[in-house]
Amino acid sequence: MSKHWKVVTGWSTIEGQWLKRRYFNTEVLAHLAEQIGQSEAGHTGELMLAVEAVMPAHEHDSYQRALEVFGRLRVWDTPLNSGVLLYLALDQRRIEIIADRGIRVEDAEWQQVCNRLRQALGQQQYLSGLVDAVQQIQELLRQGAPSASQASDTEQDHLSNAPVLL
Template sequence: MPQHQKPLLSRIFKHRWTDQTDLARALPATSIAGLEASIRASESRHSGQICVCVEAGLPMSYLSKRLSARQRAVTLFGKLRTWDTEANNGVLIYLLLADHAIEIVADRGLNARVSEAQWAGIVEALRSHLSKGQFEQGLKAAIDAVDALLRAEFPLAAGQKNPNELPDAVVIL
């Protein structure tokens, strides 16, 4: 077997081996419920929308084309309609369990107001939690950090309510 195929085969095995059972161990139902409660509470304080998506492993089509977790997150940002908010302030927090990869994709309304360093800080904090196996705590910290950005940039006026344009459920793939 040529040397250049080994990393691809290794990655394919890792992504096929990591499945819904691993995902359920990392984020049991009580953790999912807690994250969804955090999203709901966050969205009561600003006009933005937060979507959390957790995937066990990449689809074979991504693996065979050697596509990255970032490319998958951008695709899911569109598929989950995170971009489809009136103020263009939706944010996708994506966790790829097989690679412990974290991606945050923000719509242009928020992304124009947040520096790359701020996004990198959120990702690094989440990565630190993941390295310790603290999946729920890491995702909760990421939700809280995105919440702080959205409250600063898209606060609700007195008496205003967030129209909740996207479901608050954690998307499990």
């Protein structure tokens, strides 16, 4: 699912770096990691948040870049194919959600998450918007992630909860 939250300007590279420094400090990242860890307690889904200040020159499409990040961060590498990537391209003002094949959630539901997050980011409510998005994703994963009875091992947290800054 893709959704932009503002028209991209010629200053997008500088703006992306500024947004990253302003809204993604150590305290915010720790809070988001804790929120992600807590959200994964009630289901087998695995959420990873990736924030990229400036998309690389080789990729101009945020969805394609999110797919690349999904692979590079090995979000697909969970026993139940239950990984979900929430990707923000700050310079492009894009939001992408990529869900692995084990997740049964309709595209329209992911789009609602993107829409609410887009509104929050547009109002410069980065932390509260992301916490809300994590909670929304948690609810969707409770309904659409593989059941716990399908898990073959006791450790269910296969991906890091810490947001990744790219």
